[in-house]
Structure formats: structure tokens, C-alpha cells
Amino acid sequence: xxxxxVRGMRDFYPEDMRKREWxxxxxxxxxxxxxxxxxxxxxxxNLDLLKRKAGEEIxxxxxxxxxxxxxxxxxxxxxxxxxxxxxxSRQNSIAMPAKWYAIAxxxxxxxxxxxxxxxxxxxxxxxxxxxxxxxxxxxxxLLIFALKKMGFGTEDVVVRINSRKIIEDILRKVGVPSELFxxxxxxxxxxxxxxxxxxxxxxxxxxxxGDIPERLLDAVEKCSEGGxxxxxxxxxxxxxxxxxxxxxxxxxxxxxFDVSVVRGLSYYTxxxxxxxxxxxGKRAIAGGGRYxxxxxxxxxxxxxxxxxxxxxxxxxxxxxxxxxxxxxGINLDYYIIPYSKDYLSYAFSIARQIRNKGFSADIxxxxxxxxTALSDGSKKxxxxxxxxxxxxxxxxxxxxxxxxxxxEKTLSAAEFFDSSIST
Amino acid sequence: xxxxxVRGMRDFYPEDMRKREWxxxxxxxxxxxxxxxxxxxxxxxNLDLLKRKAGEEIxxxxxxxxxxxxxxxxxxxxxxxxxxxxxxSRQNSIAMPAKWYAIAxxxxxxxxxxxxxxxxxxxxxxxxxxxxxxxxxxxxxLLIFALKKMGFGTEDVVVRINSRKIIEDILRKVGVPSELFxxxxxxxxxxxxxxxxxxxxxxxxxxxxGDIPERLLDAVEKCSEGGxxxxxxxxxxxxxxxxxxxxxxxxxxxxxFDVSVVRGLSYYTxxxxxxxxxxxGKRAIAGGGRYxxxxxxxxxxxxxxxxxxxxxxxxxxxxxxxxxxxxxGINLDYYIIPYSKDYLSYAFSIARQIRNKGFSADIxxxxxxxxTALSDGSKKxxxxxxxxxxxxxxxxxxxxxxxxxxxEKTLSAAEFFDSSIST
Numbered sequence: 001x002x003x004x005x006v007r008g009m010r011d012f013y014p015e016d017m018r019k020r021e022w023x024x025x026x027x028x029x030x031x032x033x034x035x036x037x038x039x040x041x042x043x044x045x046n047l048d049l050l051k052r053k054a055g056e057e058i059x060x061x062x063x064x065x066x067x068x069x070x071x072x073x074x075x076x077x078x079x080x081x082x083x084x085x086x087x088x089s090r091q092n093s094i095a096m097p098a099k100w101y102a103i104a105x106x107x108x109x110x111x112x113x114x115x116x117x118x119x120x121x122x123x124x125x126x127x128x129x130x131x132x133x134x135x136x137x138x139x140x141x142l143l144i145f146a147l148k149k150m151g152f153g154t155e156d157v158v159v160r161i162n163s164r165k166i167i168e169d170i171l172r173k174v175g176v177p178s179e180l181f182x183x184x185x186x187x188x189x190x191x192x193x194x195x196x197x198x199x200x201x202x203x204x205x206x207x208x209x210g211d212i213p214e215r216l217l218d219a220v221e222k223c224s225e226g227g228x229x230x231x232x233x234x235x236x237x238x239x240x241x242x243x244x245x246x247x248x249x250x251x252x253x254x255x256x257f258d259v260s261v262v263r264g265l266s267y268y269t270x271x272x273x274x275x276x277x278x279x280x281g282k283r284a285i286a287g288g289g290r291y292x293x294x295x296x297x298x299x300x301x302x303x304x305x306x307x308x309x310x311x312x313x314x315x316x317x318x319x320x321x322x323x324x325x326x327x328x329g330i331n332l333d334y335y336i337i338p339y340s341k342d343y344l345s346y347a348f349s350i351a352r353q354i355r356n357k358g359f360s361a362d363i364x365x366x367x368x369x370x371x372t373a374l375s376d377g378s379k380k381x382x383x384x385x386x387x388x389x390x391x392x393x394x395x396x397x398x399x400x401x402x403x404x405x406x407x408e409k410t411l412s413a414a415e416f417f418d419s420s421i422s423t
Numbered sequence: 424x425x426x427x428x429v430r431g432m433r434d435f436y437p438e439d440m441r442k443r444e445w446x447x448x449x450x451x452x453x454x455x456x457x458x459x460x461x462x463x464x465x466x467x468x469n470l471d472l473l474k475r476k477a478g479e480e481i482x483x484x485x486x487x488x489x490x491x492x493x494x495x496x497x498x499x500x501x502x503x504x505x506x507x508x509x510x511x512s513r514q515n516s517i518a519m520p521a522k523w524y525a526i527a528x529x530x531x532x533x534x535x536x537x538x539x540x541x542x543x544x545x546x547x548x549x550x551x552x553x554x555x556x557x558x559x560x561x562x563x564x565l566l567i568f569a570l571k572k573m574g575f576g577t578e579d580v581v582v583r584i585n586s587r588k589i590i591e592d593i594l595r596k597v598g599v600p601s602e603l604f605x606x607x608x609x610x611x612x613x614x615x616x617x618x619x620x621x622x623x624x625x626x627x628x629x630x631x632x633g634d635i636p637e638r639l640l641d642a643v644e645k646c647s648e649g650g651x652x653x654x655x656x657x658x659x660x661x662x663x664x665x666x667x668x669x670x671x672x673x674x675x676x677x678x679x680f681d682v683s684v685v686r687g688l689s690y691y692t693x694x695x696x697x698x699x700x701x702x703x704g705k706r707a708i709a710g711g712g713r714y715x716x717x718x719x720x721x722x723x724x725x726x727x728x729x730x731x732x733x734x735x736x737x738x739x740x741x742x743x744x745x746x747x748x749x750x751x752g753i754n755l756d757y758y759i760i761p762y763s764k765d766y767l768s769y770a771f772s773i774a775r776q777i778r779n780k781g782f783s784a785d786i787x788x789x790x791x792x793x794x795t796a797l798s799d800g801s802k803k804x805x806x807x808x809x810x811x812x813x814x815x816x817x818x819x820x821x822x823x824x825x826x827x828x829x830x831e832k833t834l835s836a837a838e839f840f841d842s843s844i845s846t
Contacts, residue, residue: 035785065488
């Protein structure tokens with residue numbers, strides 16, 4: 001039988017798990033400093049719920065099945081349907097605004113490429129019940145705060161911001177018929193990945209007539225480079241974008257207004273944004289935006305929200321590439337080395353006291369030769385080794401080795417616990 | 424459509440999620456202080472793997488299904504098969520002994536009763552590659568350490584310990600034929616739940632002949648009450664139990680030798696144990712033991728291990744009943760109250776600086792009346808409220824309210840960041 005995990009899914013051996021835990025701790029700490037509250041929902045949801053929000057593509061990629069009583073259920077592909085369900089089911093009692101976050105594993109059966117697996121963990125943060133741009137400010141600030149905590153600067157990442165309303169104003173202004181807005185935006189979304197000649201051809205196929213494709217691309221370019229107010233005039237949507245940038249204060253240096261950012265189709269209704277890696281790889285790291293009618297689809301009252309999803313796969317790649325993951329080896333305060341099995345019981349007693357004081361300890365259960373045991377302690381990055389040897393033990397003493405300075409000293413157990421271990 | 428989660432599965436609203444996070448942090452901290460390394464595997468595994476280890480009962484309760492390429496997969500019902508697979512696939516490179524832990528969600532489609540849902544999180548800790556009783560000492564110590572950290576004393580919980588080898592010695596000694604050992608143990612396992620007359624009848628049905636049922640129950644009683652050495656003589660299995668108790672030192676006050684503890688059938692081969700709530704409810708909280716041939720079943724080399732599983736459902740009930748869960752409301756350092764929308768941008772700047780210093784902050788985005796906003800800050804358990812009002816703001820000052828003492832003071836932003844916020 002195979003010893004591999006299910007295709008497209010990941011084992012986390014300790015080394016990888018410590019990296020993941022470090023990443024999660026950054027997400028969690030940022031969320032808490034920003035006053036977000038944690039939530040979670042079952043990874044298995046009713047298929048009906050997941051399909052209602054999902055676009056056609058996601059619906060086809062669901063890991064769906066029937067349980068033993070015939071219920072149609074599926075592994076979630078994203079967290080938003082569960083969030084909507086939880087909020088809708090207690091809409092009268094949840095205080096608004098609500099700021100919620102989750103770190104949730106999500107599943108999609110899709111073709112695997114670099115940065116895409118069939119499962120990933122996704123940090124989700126959402127603010128519900130705030131209609132104005134302060135919610136966007138807060139959520140984008142949270143995203144930038146977390147990126148900074150990971151060690152990224154403006155040379156590493158950019159948060160591209162757009163507004164669905166601004167791109168719609170532009171489409172209207174250059175003469176795109178409103179029934180072609182969606183298809184046109186799908187093409188615009190690919191702007192950074194496709195040469196402009198090819199893009200023009202694709203816009204012609206939408207079909208946009210005459211010189212509309214060319215004028216549209218010019219307008220997108222011009223507006224992204226600071227000409228939006230000039231091109232569109234001083235409307236509400238432009239002013240909203242200005243407010244957002246102003247609110248972001250010194251975080252705005254991470255931000256770039258980019259009319260080509262669309263972020264999928266059926267869901268967002270206002271400001272959209274994505275964090276993007278600027279170095280080798282150049283990949284979207286996280287994305288989100290304003291949504292207006294999340295709850296109505298499942299029978300809740302209207303409630304506007306803004307949120308983002310931030311997956312673990314791409315960011316761990318990018319962090320690895322840019323060597324920004326801090327040391328994540330095993331960390332041990334004390335490694336206890338009993339001379340032989342006769343000293344094991346005493347070793348356990350020393351370990352128990354060390355751990356009661358809040359320090360980590362491990363024991364060489366195999367009672368190997370001192371040299372081997374010390375080298376083992378070194379592999380576990382122990383700060384100190386505690387040696388329990390016959391000579392010292394008969395006088396109630398232990399040998400303590402500082403693994404960094406290599407200094408050794410002999411001291412009584414009382415001395416050890418009174419002084420050494422508290423410093 | 425229903426707004427409930429899938430039947431038998433749990434939503435975690437923030438209040439519940441904070442309780443869960445507190446529990447997980449106890450588990451995690453205990454694991455790290457004991458030198459265990461974290462790991463994880465996909466919640467979806469190949470069906471074949473899960474069936475190989477599972478008993479018939481578990482196999483029937485698996486949430487199994489086919490993925491879109493026809494692979495037979497299932498949600499894990501326990502973590503051990505994944506652990507075995509991960510270890511077996513790198514058996515040559517993983518340093519032994521290995522001390523690994525995971526906090527893993529597991530799924531079983533079964534009838535729901537109090538303390539049983541269709542999903543739960545389980546803390547798993549395992550020590551692999553140590554054959555002697557020091558592994559049992561370490562794993563049981565870890566379990567007791569965690570229970571103590573949760574605030575339990577010897578009046579709340581007991582860890583019952585037995586050895587499969589000792590119960591087998593007893594069965595042999597009272598004349599149970601070896602081919603009836605398994606069935607006999609199934610009955611013995613129920614000893615605490617069933618009156619002894621009924622137990623005797625069930626043993627007779629195994630079938631144990633003549634006075635064997637009576638002699639067996641007497642022997643179990645006698646051995647559990649300290650008479651095992653007298654009854655069985657001074658053999659290796661009794662000495663091993665003595666070593667274990669001695670190694671546990673002052674933790675042994677939590678431990679009770681109990682010959683009726685069996686912990687299922689097909690899996691454990693040596694010492695077995697379970698943590699049990701002594702108060703109202705009286706339920707098994709965690710259980711584990713020594714296993715000899717985990718890896719061989721899936722093609723690995725022989726490797727002995729000892730481990731336990733500790734679910735979140737029962738313990739959260741028990742903790743709740745005994746009021747041992749610490750305060751898990753939202754915790755906020757600063758709640759910022761802008762007088763009106765005109766002061767939001769400044770509020771964001773204050774919040775950004777507070778968060779950069781590692782304190783949590785939230786903002787009243789709605790700019791409500793001061794009284795309402797202060798009451799909101801109070802609901803969020805904010806330590807301080809920062810009020811940005813026109814009067815003070817024009818001189819570059821803010822008003823700071825200590826929510827505990829109700830004391831208010833007016834100070835410049837510089838004073839606030841230099842002094843107040845660092846204390």
C-alpha cells in the first residue's frame with residue numbers, strides 16, 4: 001500500500017509543522033491586535049450551502065459525497081459560506097459591527113500547479129455591518145500589518161487596490177455596453193499576464209467594437225497611473241478611494257491603485273484588493289474586497305461586509321524564497337542525561353520540576369554514552385544539558401553544561417533550581 | 424435552507440472558539456514543555472489505510488467517499504493511521520526515539536449521545552522507539568501535567584493504569600482458556616458500568632465454566648486493591664508496573680492501578696491507561712497505551728510505541744461543569760472613540776501606532792454617541808478608551824479613560840505613547 005498522503009494533500013512533518021505554526025501565529029497575533037474575534041465551522045458543510053455561493057468552477061471542484069443517512073455534504077472550498085450561515089443564523093443577537101477571523105482548511109479538487117494543492121489553509125478576516133470605507137481601511141491595514149510582521153517591505157510586496165465601481169465607470173465612459181461588463185472584466189483581469197496586443201484581440205472577441213478595446217486599455221493604464229480623477233471627474237467612487245488611501249496613513253506606501261484588479265466576478269461589489277509578491281514568482285498572496293449580498297442568498301437580512309482570504313501555500317513558498325521564515329527547529333531548554341537506567345527515576349523527578357517551572361525538558365531515555373547523548377542534546381538545540389552521573393549523584397549533585405559556552409559546573413539540585421533555572 | 428451545521432458537527436462562535444483555543448493552548452504548551460514535536464496529516468486519507476488499523480466498528484463509521492478520479496478516500500476517525508503512515512514512509516531518516524503530538528479533527532458517523540459528536544478534536548501524543556517503561560512514564564506524566572494545568576486535582580480526576588500482560592496473567596491463573604481471553608476482556612472492561620451479578624452472568628455466557636467467573640471477579644478486585652504481587656507472584660509485569668509508579672514520583676498520587684481497564688481490544692499490547700472524571704458525569708477523558716505492531720500492518724519495520732488520545736468534547740463539558748475554564752471573553756487593550764467621521768483618519772493613525780507597539784486596539788467605526796461608545800468599549804472589556812474629541816484634538820491632545828478605575832486624563836499623543844502605553 002502507498003505511504004504517501006492523498007494526492008494533492010500535504011503531510012506536515014515536525015519541521016514543516018513548525019513553519020506552519022509560526023505562520024498561523026503571525027496571522028493569529030495580527031488578528032487579535034486588530035480586535036478580531038476567532039470563529040470556526042465544520043470542514044464538512046451541506047452541499048446546498050456551498051453551491052449557493054460558489055461560482056460554477058468552484059461547484060465542480062467540490063469534494064462532495066453522501067453521508068450514511070443520504071445527506072449531501074461536501075468539504076468546504078472556502079470559508080465564506082460557513083461565515084454567512086453562522087452570521088445569518090444568529091443575525092439578531094450578534095453585535096454589529098462584527099470583526100471575525102478564522103484559519104480554516106479548505107479543499108478543491110483541481111489540477112495541481114505550483115502554489116495550488118487540493119487542500120490549503122486560509123486565513124479569513126471579515127468585518128460585517130460597516131458600510132463606509134473605514135471597514136476597507138481596517139481590513140487592508142490588517143493585511144499590511146501581517147505582511148510587515150512576516151518581514152516584508154515595500155520592495156517585496158504591493159497591495160493593489162481597485163473599485164468595481166470605478167472600473168464600471170471607465171467601461172461606461174469608453175462605451176462598453178453594460179451587458180458586456182462581466183466578460184470585459186474577465187479579460188481586464190488578465191492584463192498583467194498577457195501582452196497588450198493579445199489582450200486587444202481578446203477584447204475584440206468579447207465583442208467590443210471598433211476602437212473600444214484600444215481606448216479601454218489606454219484608459220485603464222492612464223487611470224492606474226494617477227489619472228483617474230482627470231478621466232472620470234470628481235465622483236463619489238474616486239473620493240472613496242482617496243479616503244481609503246488617506247486613512248491608511250503610512251501603510252499607504254504598500255498600496256497601489258490599479259484599475260486592472262478585478263478578483264473574480266460574481267461576488268464583490270465595491271473595493272477589491274490583492275497582495276502581490278513583487279520578486280521572483282510574482283504571485284497573488286491574498287485577496288479580498290467588499291461584498292453586499294452575502295447573507296441574502298441563504299435567507300438572511302441584507303448585510304454588507306468586507307473581507308479577505310490569505311492562503312498558506314503561496315506565502316510559505318514566497319517566505320521560503322526570500323528566507324524570511326525565522327528559525328523553526330526544535331527548541332529545548334534542558335536535556336537530561338542519566339548515566340544509566342538506574343538514574344532514570346531521578347531524571348524524571350528533575351524533569352518534572354523543570355517543567356513545573358515552565359521550561360521545556362527532555363530526557364535521554366536510552367541512557368546512551370555521554371558523548372552521544374550530548375550530541376543528541378545539541379541536535380535538539382538544548383540550551384543546557386543536565387548530567388546525572390554516579391560520582392556527583394551520591395552527593396546529591398548534578399552536572400550542568402551550557403551548550404552555547406560549553407561551560408560545565410557541578411551543583412546541588414537545590415542550587416540548580418534556586419538559581420540556574422530562573423535566570 | 425437550513426442555517427444549522429451538518430448534524431453532529433459544531434459551529435464555534437467566538438465565545439466557544441476562545442474556549443477551544445484556551446484548551447488547545449494548554450495541550451500545546453504541555454507538549455512543548457515535554458519536548459514533543461508537532462505534526463499533522465491531511466484530514467482526508469486513503470480508505471485502505473484507515474481500514475487496516477480500524478476495528479470493524481470504526482470501519483463502518485467512516486465518512487468514506489470517492490474523489491473525482493475514483494480514489495477511495497475517507498475522513499480520518501483517529502490520528503494513529505496517519506502517524507503510522509508518516510513514520511513508516513521516513514522510517515530510515517526519523518531519529519528515534521520520536522516524540523510527536525498533534526491536535527487533529529476526527530470524524531465518525533455514529534449515534535450521538537452526551538459527549539459524542541460526529542466530529543471532535545483530539546490531542547494525540549506518541550513516543551516511538553522506546554521499549555521500556557520510561558516511555559509510559561513520560562506519556563502518562565504529560566497527561567497528568569496537562570490535567571493539572573487545567574486546574575484538576577486528585578479529587579477531580581484519576582488515571583487508571585493496567586497492563587494487558589497482567590490481566591492475561593490473571594486470566595491464565597484462574598483458568599480462562601486463552602482462546603476466550605478477548606471476549607472475557609470485553610466483559611471485564613464493563614466492570615464499572617454493570618452490577619457484579621450481571622457481570623458474572625455475562626462471563627458465564629463467554630462461556631467461562633464453573634466458578635471461573637466468580638474467581639475471576641474476585642481476582643480482579645483483589646489485584647486492583649494492591650494484592651497483585653501476592654496473587655501473581657513477583658514477575659516481570661508486576662515489576663514493570665512498580666517501576667512506572669516509582670518513576671511518576673509525586674504525579675503517582677493521580678494514578679490508580681486497576682485491573683479492569685482494558686481500552687478496546689485489537690491494538691494495545693502492554694500497559695494501558697485512561698484518565699477518568701471522578702465527579703458528576705464520571706466519564707473517560709483520555710486513554711492510551713503501549714502498542715507493538717502499528718507500523719508492520721502497513722509495511723513498515725517493527726517499532727514499539729506508546730501514546731494517548733484526548734478529545735475536546737468530554738473535557739470541555741467536564742471543565743464547564745467544574746467551572747475551570749478561565750475568562751475567555753474578548754480582550755482588548757484600547758478602544759478608540761472618534762467624535763465623528765472627520766476624526767476617523769486620526770483614529771486609524773492612533774490605532775496603528777498602538778498595534779505596532781504590540782497592544783490590541785479597536786475603533787468605533789460608527790462614531791456613535793460617547794456614552795454608547797464607552798459602553799461598547801466596556802462590553803469588549805477594553806482596559807482603556809481613547810477619546811478623540813474636537814476640543815482636545817485642536818491642541819493635539821486625546822482623552823484617556825481607565826475603564827477599571829474610571830479615571831480620565833487629557834494628554835498629548837506624544838505623552839500617551841511615551842508613558843501611558845508602555846506601562
